[in-house]
Amino acid sequence: MPLLRILALAVTLALGALAAERASADEAQVSAAIQKFATADGFSGVEATIQELGAIGDPLAVRALRALGENELKVTPDGAVVIEGADALLDPVTGETVAEKGPRLERIRIKNSIRSMIDETISALTLRAADPVVRMSAADTIFAAADPEQLEPVQAALAAEQDPDVRRRLEQAVAAIQLASSDDPEIIRASIEVISQRGDQAALGVLLGYRNQATGEMADAADEGIEAIETRLAMWQAGQNIWYGISLGSVLFLAAIGLAITFGVMGVINMAHGEMVMLGAYTTFVVQETIRNSFPWLFDWSLLIALPLAFLVAGFVGLIMERGIIRHLYGRPLETLLATWGVSLILQQAVRTIFGPNNREVGNPSWMSGAFELGEMSITWSRLWIVCFALFVFVALLFAINRSSLGLQMRAVTQNRRMASAMGIRTPWVDALTFALGSGIAGIAGVALSQIDNVSPNLGRGYIIDSFMVVVFGGVGNLWGTLVGGLTLGVANKFLEPYAGAVLGKILILVFIILFIQRRPRGLFALKGRAVE
Amino acid sequence: MISVRKTALAAATALSTLTLALSAQAQETIKVGILHSLSGTMAISETTLKDVMLMLIEEQNKKGGLLGKQLEAVVVDPASDWPLFAEKARELISGNGVDVVFGCWTSVSRKSVLPVFEELNSILFYPVQYEGEESQRNVFYTGAAPNQQAIPAVDYLMNEEGVERWVLAGTDYVYPRTTNKILEAYLQAKGVAPEDIMINYTPFGHADWQTIVSDIKAFGSAGKKTAVVSTINGDANVPFYKELGNQGVAATDIPVVAFSVGEEELAGLDTAPLEGHLAAWNYFQSVEADVNAEFIEAWKTFAGAERVTNDPMEAHYIGFNMWLKAVEAAGTTDADAVIDSLIGVTVPNLSGGYSAMMPNHHITKPVLIGEIMDDGQFSIVYETPGLVPGDAWSDFLPDSKDLISDWRKPMECGNFNVATGKCGGKGS
Numbered sequence: 001m002p003l004l005r006i007l008a009l010a011v012t013l014a015l016g017a018l019a020a021e022r023a024s025a026d027e028a029q030v031s032a033a034i035q036k037f038a039t040a041d042g043f044s045g046v047e048a049t050i051q052e053l054g055a056i057g058d059p060l061a062v063r064a065l066r067a068l069g070e071n072e073l074k075v076t077p078d079g080a081v082v083i084e085g086a087d088a089l090l091d092p093v094t095g096e097t098v099a100e101k102g103p104r105l106e107r108i109r110i111k112n113s114i115r116s117m118i119d120e121t122i123s124a125l126t127l128r129a130a131d132p133v134v135r136m137s138a139a140d141t142i143f144a145a146a147d148p149e150q151l152e153p154v155q156a157a158l159a160a161e162q163d164p165d166v167r168r169r170l171e172q173a174v175a176a177i178q179l180a181s182s183d184d185p186e187i188i189r190a191s192i193e194v195i196s197q198r199g200d201q202a203a204l205g206v207l208l209g210y211r212n213q214a215t216g217e218m219a220d221a222a223d224e225g226i227e228a229i230e231t232r233l234a235m236w237q238a239g240q241n242i243w244y245g246i247s248l249g250s251v252l253f254l255a256a257i258g259l260a261i262t263f264g265v266m267g268v269i270n271m272a273h274g275e276m277v278m279l280g281a282y283t284t285f286v287v288q289e290t291i292r293n294s295f296p297w298l299f300d301w302s303l304l305i306a307l308p309l310a311f312l313v314a315g316f317v318g319l320i321m322e323r324g325i326i327r328h329l330y331g332r333p334l335e336t337l338l339a340t341w342g343v344s345l346i347l348q349q350a351v352r353t354i355f356g357p358n359n360r361e362v363g364n365p366s367w368m369s370g371a372f373e374l375g376e377m378s379i380t381w382s383r384l385w386i387v388c389f390a391l392f393v394f395v396a397l398l399f400a401i402n403r404s405s406l407g408l409q410m411r412a413v414t415q416n417r418r419m420a421s422a423m424g425i426r427t428p429w430v431d432a433l434t435f436a437l438g439s440g441i442a443g444i445a446g447v448a449l450s451q452i453d454n455v456s457p458n459l460g461r462g463y464i465i466d467s468f469m470v471v472v473f474g475g476v477g478n479l480w481g482t483l484v485g486g487l488t489l490g491v492a493n494k495f496l497e498p499y500a501g502a503v504l505g506k507i508l509i510l511v512f513i514i515l516f517i518q519r520r521p522r523g524l525f526a527l528k529g530r531a532v533e
Numbered sequence: 534m535i536s537v538r539k540t541a542l543a544a545a546t547a548l549s550t551l552t553l554a555l556s557a558q559a560q561e562t563i564k565v566g567i568l569h570s571l572s573g574t575m576a577i578s579e580t581t582l583k584d585v586m587l588m589l590i591e592e593q594n595k596k597g598g599l600l601g602k603q604l605e606a607v608v609v610d611p612a613s614d615w616p617l618f619a620e621k622a623r624e625l626i627s628g629n630g631v632d633v634v635f636g637c638w639t640s641v642s643r644k645s646v647l648p649v650f651e652e653l654n655s656i657l658f659y660p661v662q663y664e665g666e667e668s669q670r671n672v673f674y675t676g677a678a679p680n681q682q683a684i685p686a687v688d689y690l691m692n693e694e695g696v697e698r699w700v701l702a703g704t705d706y707v708y709p710r711t712t713n714k715i716l717e718a719y720l721q722a723k724g725v726a727p728e729d730i731m732i733n734y735t736p737f738g739h740a741d742w743q744t745i746v747s748d749i750k751a752f753g754s755a756g757k758k759t760a761v762v763s764t765i766n767g768d769a770n771v772p773f774y775k776e777l778g779n780q781g782v783a784a785t786d787i788p789v790v791a792f793s794v795g796e797e798e799l800a801g802l803d804t805a806p807l808e809g810h811l812a813a814w815n816y817f818q819s820v821e822a823d824v825n826a827e828f829i830e831a832w833k834t835f836a837g838a839e840r841v842t843n844d845p846m847e848a849h850y851i852g853f854n855m856w857l858k859a860v861e862a863a864g865t866t867d868a869d870a871v872i873d874s875l876i877g878v879t880v881p882n883l884s885g886g887y888s889a890m891m892p893n894h895h896i897t898k899p900v901l902i903g904e905i906m907d908d909g910q911f912s913i914v915y916e917t918p919g920l921v922p923g924d925a926w927s928d929f930l931p932d933s934k935d936l937i938s939d940w941r942k943p944m945e946c947g948n949f950n951v952a953t954g955k956c957g958g959k960g961s
Contacts, residue, residue, distance in 0.1 A: 043914070071808075071906070071907060111809070111904055111912075111914040112694060112784050112785055112809045112811075112904065113693065113694060115784070115785045115809055116785045119785065201750065201754045202754065204754055204755075205753075205754035205755060205756050206756060207756070208754075208755045208756040209756020209757065210756065211756075212756060212757070240747060241744070244741075244743040244744055244747075247743065248741050248743070251740075251741070348572075349572055352572065357571075357577045358577055358797065359577065359771055359798070359802070361800070361802060361803060363803050364803070369779070370779060370781070371779050371780055371781055378747075378780055380743075380776075380779040381779075382779060383743070383779075452740070452775060453740050453771070453772050454768045454771040454772065456577060456768060457576075458574055458577075458738070458768060461574075462738045462740060493741075494743075494744055497745075498744060498748065501733065501734065502733075502734070502735040502736060502739060502744075502745065503705050503735065503736050506736060
């Protein structure tokens, strides 16, 4: 018995030593292969080295491959391959610090086809990774690539897999590979079944790809699968259109809401409204630039800091405009139009002179970048936040107008200027503050728009016509009208766009508004009473 | 008192001498007109070209000018207003008496000045890639014709990335429409089925790309490798690329190759999500050549360290040097003499080779394909083996395939129809 135990121990030890030796042998092999990147001859040399790493099949290579894909794999002047970390040079296999960060690192150049190759190689190597999320994305990459050579490793990984979600993805990957390579009608039928149950756009892509070369019964089976997926996707498509419409609508609403106050409430045709939006966007740029240079850790807060500043900057310019120009022109709409048009040109050229004619880069804070999937819809965070922000602005403005004393005075002056004046309200100041409020709101709209549009001197131009359209359509002098008007136009535009195209869609919307105004000259929500006259 | 009067007298004399000297010098300059928008929508692109011309003229003056005279730049601002281009061109030629004009960006602005240059018999250098289908005696096209940009780019995607399905997306005006017409004919000639081509146009300054990007995604998931060929112009590019990045369309899934996006346009963008998307040009700032390094350094000293160089700037560099050489050869700035001596002139381009002016008033250029990198520059992934001569009349459009252009004597015709053997076809 003791003898047996000793024997067993000896065998275990020997096996262990053998395994350790193999591991280090693999590590040396991987390390040597990675080193070849330094001498790789052009793109084909890099491709050959990646293939070699894939053939070794050791997950140790994943770190270096990831770095290569992210342009962080560099060659030092003395020909060593390293990963350029945040503040040091790292070993491409172990990830340990090997040297201080030095100058003149040469990047290993890659291109799209190499990027796909890297993704596929990494997937093959991470099929057994510890993290289920990594395994799942590996399975998805293999699903899309459907490379017959991966069939055996995937099947082996499937046999060992415990997690039910990852199992399903692996089964789908197997089905995609078999669909691409097998001739057996039974296997193909089963594969089509598995893939059509997946039901997303990637699955549709695989089935359509198969359908292109299939014949007879198999083609019918594929058609069935395709139809099932398409029916499902069509529903999501409608949902997606509504969402796009709401998000476009909220952008229109944001651009127009300041105008709803200056034009809607005060009756001033302010052609420089778009430039107030632009000033807000440039304020965001200046804030971000300051933060980048002096307080980089504040970057994610940059938009929140920019909001009050943009309100003040645009509001202040608005105040000067009202006091300097517009108040002399009340009751003369044509002159107001021309004067504010002139102001808009002056503001544009001033910004062009100060900041240059080029687009300025306004970054997205991390919480506004990227997208998330909701079923088959992808919703981008920036759009979602803009919708929320638009609603917030609306509620805040509604509150300010209905509950604050300035709001009360504003409404009083709009409804009956002489009576308000007789009650002791300083109507000129109320006019000035109202105009400043409208301009300030346009400024904060600029902060939001800087996230999705160009920050250039022409930014405002693109929104002025849309803004007037929304205000006129929604009904002059009514915030609710602007909200409903903006959202209606947004949704209508997005439902027309897939069928009519962007150009024709826009024309149709214009025609619709013209017809609508013919029937209801006061817009959706018309103000009633003497005030209108 | 006397001393004051003396000083005043001396000052007056000095001043008058100076004025005389100045006016004498003014008589001896050669005037170069610069016709680029400095305000309005196109200012974003055209201001840079005005700056590069000022730099080139300043450098040439340091080298001693031309024909023993100094060059003098005359800058006007047509303000992105197409009819105003014609007025300003007339003002430059008849009013200021310039001998050559470097200018225009959009095709419509070029079309607007054509009659003026013809009538007053002057010379225009046009530096921007355009749709072709034109060859005019007074105009020299230093930008790319479609066969020097669009066709090689499509070839690259077809051969190197195995693309089988195509989205042709453009802004709705003449350059994208003509280019897409040529590309559609070319792709179909290469055996691409009509249902594998999707064409989409958007208005100028289009800002909401959600639907189109998701359409492209859907079109791209039909089991065939898909690419987008983008002739989207100007400002609309920024929201387009932002939307691509946000919706996660990576270059490895659906690459976008653009013909109007250069270093200048990328300056307003966070390029990290765009890595791997492509652009086709005849020059990139990242070209490795000594002459390019010198040019970039001169430009940064002249205009500022953060400025970038781009393809139309190279076109002006080539055009300006060609004009200098032709004037020296002709020994005069007289338009007829210079127009004749320009053909065949060969000057260095910035990618380390030479460009020649051909009889059809287009030039030879290399075609480069670059991938966007995270620092806003391009990594060059492909270069045509030799120079590609610009073709004024596309071989893929039915009504222009029989036309050729040759401004040498005795033909002297911009649209000679080889089928009928007569001068005059489309565009006459």
